[in-house]
Amino acid sequence: MHTDYIPIIIAGLVLVSSLISLRLGISVAIIEILIGTIAGNLGLETQNWMIYLANFGGIILTYLAGTEINL
Numbered sequence: 001m002h003t004d005y006i007p008i009i010i011a012g013l014v015l016v017s018s019l020i021s022l023r024l025g026i027s028v029a030i031i032e033i034l035i036g037t038i039a040g041n042l043g044l045e046t047q048n049w050m051i052y053l054a055n056f057g058g059i060i061l062t063y064l065a066g067t068e069i070n071l
Helices: 004-026 028-041 048-067
Strands: none
Touching: 004 028
């Protein structure tokens, strides 16, 4: 698959998963994980910059979760 189309396909999958979650009333994160798992098993591969952004987002989410703890 041509690497220029991968971000467009992933953006489309995110849009479809949000529409599905609105229709079903389920959390969008659950639907995105399921669709991402299916797409990964079908051969959709991520690029290095996507992995970097995912790691950075995970660090930020961990930090935000830590700031909400009441001591």
